Amino acid sequence: MATKTLCIKTYGCQMNVYDSARMADVLAPLGYATTDDPADADMVILNTCHIREKAAEKVFSELGRLRQMRAAREARGGGRTILGVAGCVAQAEGEEILARAPFVDLVLGPQTYHRLPEMIARLSRAGTAQLDTDFPVDAKFDHLPAAGARGPAAFLSIQEGCDKFCTFCVVPYTRGAEYSRPVADVLAEARALAAAGTVEVTLLGQNVNAYHGDAPDGTVWGLGRLIRALAEIDGITRIRYTTSHPRDVDDDLIAAHAEVPALMPFLHLPVQSGADRILKAMNRGHDADAYRRIVDRLRTARPDLALSSDFIVGFPGETAAEAQATLDLVDTIGFVQAYSFKYSVRPGTPAATMPGQVPEPEKAARLAALQDRLNAQQVAFNRRSEGLEMDVLFDRLGKHPGQLVGRSPFMQPVHVDAPEGVLGTVRRVVIDQGRPNSLSGRLIDDADDTTHPAQAVGARS
Numbered sequence: 402m403a404t405k406t407l408c409i410k411t412y413g414c415q416m417n418v419y420d421s422a423r424m425a426d427v428l429a430p431l432g433y434a435t436t437d438d439p440a441d442a443d444m445v446i447l448n449t450c451h452i453r454e455k456a457a458e459k460v461f462s463e464l465g466r467l468r469q470m471r472a473a474r475e476a477r478g479g480g481r482t483i484l485g486v487a488g489c490v491a492q493a494e495g496e497e498i499l500a501r502a503p504f505v506d507l508v509l510g511p512q513t514y515h516r517l518p519e520m521i522a523r524l525s526r527a528g529t530a531q532l533d534t535d536f537p538v539d540a541k542f543d544h545l546p547a548a549g550a551r552g553p554a555a556f557l558s559i560q561e562g563c564d565k566f567c568t569f570c571v572v573p574y575t576r577g578a579e580y581s582r583p584v585a586d587v588l589a590e591a592r593a594l595a596a597a598g599t600v601e602v603t604l605l606g607q608n609v610n611a612y613h614g615d616a617p618d619g620t621v622w623g624l625g626r627l628i629r630a631l632a633e634i635d636g637i638t639r640i641r642y643t644t645s646h647p648r649d650v651d652d653d654l655i656a657a658h659a660e661v662p663a664l665m666p667f668l669h670l671p672v673q674s675g676a677d678r679i680l681k682a683m684n685r686g687h688d689a690d691a692y693r694r695i696v697d698r699l700r701t702a703r704p705d706l707a708l709s710s711d712f713i714v715g716f717p718g719e720t721a722a723e724a725q726a727t728l729d730l731v732d733t734i735g736f737v738q739a740y741s742f743k744y745s746v747r748p749g750t751p752a753a754t755m756p757g758q759v760p761e762p763e764k765a766a767r768l769a770a771l772q773d774r775l776n777a778q779q780v781a782f783n784r785r786s787e788g789l790e791m792d793v794l795f796d797r798l799g800k801h802p803g804q805l806v807g808r809s810p811f812m813q814p815v816h817v818d819a820p821e822g823v824l825g826t827v828r829r830v831v832i833d834q835g836r837p838n839s840l841s842g843r844l845i846d847d848a849d850d851t852t853h854p855a856q857a858v859g860a861r862s
Contacts, residue, residue: 407433408442410463413450415643416511416605417488419556421448424487424514431518440470444483446507449490451571451747457497460490464502471504483507483524487514489575493749495534503530510534511561511576553796553825554639554808555599559587559614559627560606565646567673568684568751569713569744572607579608584616588630595636598825601794601808602631604642610649625653632663638827639794639810643669644711648686650695659702666703667737667812670696671711675730676723679716682755689730696734707782707811709738714771715764716744718757724767731774737782737811739775743768776837783813783835790845791815793830795823814839 407428411421424446425435439445445467449460464484471482485507486498492510499508507520513533520531562577563570591602604624606612612624622630624642631640640663647670657664670692674680677688687695700706714724743764746753759767786809793815795807805819807830816839817830823844830842 404432405434405443406436406441408436408439408445409448410439410445411448413448413488415556415603416558416561416607417448417450419558419605420488420511420514421446422551422556424448424517427515427517431521439467439482441474441479442482443480444485445471446485446487449486449488451489451493451575457490457494460486460494460498461501464498464505468502468504483521485509487511489571492534492575493571495532499530499532506530508532508534551594551597551599553599553794554601554603555594556605557587557590557594557602558582558605560609560612563607564611565608565648565686566684568682568755569716569747571747571750574749576607579611581606581612581614584614584622584627584630587614587627588634591631591634591637595634598636600636600825600827601639601641601796602637604628604631604640606642607644608646608649609642610645610651610654623651623653625651625655625657628654628657628661628664632661638663640664641667641812645670647672647692647695650699655698655702658699658706665810665812666705667707667709667810668699669709669711669738672730673711673713674716674719674723675727676719679719679723682718683713683716683752689726692730693733707737708734709740709812710734710736712739712741712771712775713744714741714767715759717752717755717759719744719759719767724770727771728774731771731778736775736778737813738779741768741771741775780835780837782811783837783840786813786832786835786840788832790829790831792827793817793842794827795819795825798824809840816841817843819844 407425409421409424411417433444436442447460447463467484471484475481483506484504486505487509488511491498491508495508498505506524508530509517509520510533513535516533520533524531560579560581562579563572564579566573594602610624612627614622614627616622628640631637645668672692673683673685675689680688696708712727714727744759791809793807793809795805797806798804799806799816803818805817805823807815809815815830829845831845832840832842834841
């Protein structure tokens, strides 16, 4: 029976969400039950991300607040809270964290959280902070307990690390080299999730479509073949994957989009820039035309495919004409969602010392122009959903009484008034209103199944 409480605050990518859940699994046998309230938790872990600007400083600011919270808890007799920092900031700044915040008890990288019980035991014995940011020879997945229940939609990590070395990115340094989990392990975890009620799995990896997992028969499976096997598991009716790299989109994966109904018609495929010189400086390994050709092939395979992407504006040396080339690519492709950011220096990356750093006001102006274009496409896509019927997986309560929220096949949040018994199910919904960031609709009576396919919404703007 749980006797202690654990609060994990998660920042950044979906991989961190998965890692936080697995840390909770690792600590459950030690008696830790999760809580969302750090004020009275026996352990608080910040699972950090190093992608955003000033990520480390934000961690130190949060640690300052947690230190005061811990002191207040001790003063009222609540016991001492163990403070930990995990994730990519811990990997990159481990020694610095202990130097600047010596009150922190645990610092561990994303490859070592399976060693949390051992670190806690050493902390208890020695009373001194524990640091573990090694890249172990044995994969952490080999030492994790069975995954616990995750709900109707769950993340499933199949690949970690990156060998691409984009010049702006710290991931190869914080997550290490590419590693793909064995096929049998992935399928076993998926079956366990399905048995616990999960109907939608999102396959995770820093370069998820670079997956090359060893199969029991001695062959190596790519992502397309893995998706086909997952689709055969009873209970798994929806499959997604993220994040992809254009260089790793192969023929079998494209075919899977055409042939596997469970594979949702939504793909996050980062391009970063529409200018070939900038793409080369980023070491992306593709040009703008290659990206367009990949998208054309994907849409030929799955005409209703909706795309989202990542963009960086103001990369060192970027000209106004190259910023316009990105806008032109956005107009040509059409995206339904996107993440766009101003370039920011990541110490230790090649781009940090490149000449031609773009002034902040110019970066801000270019970002505003790009976001205006992307937001217009998202709004148009959502409004084209009005009057359509689509299958929605309801996975959480809404903000208002009697309201549930789910996800459309295209990852749009969908709000409906419905009883809680609908949670965890896929239901047919007619869309009444497309808002800038979400949809609202109503459930369709199962007996009245005169449907208008969601595919009619289209993906281009």
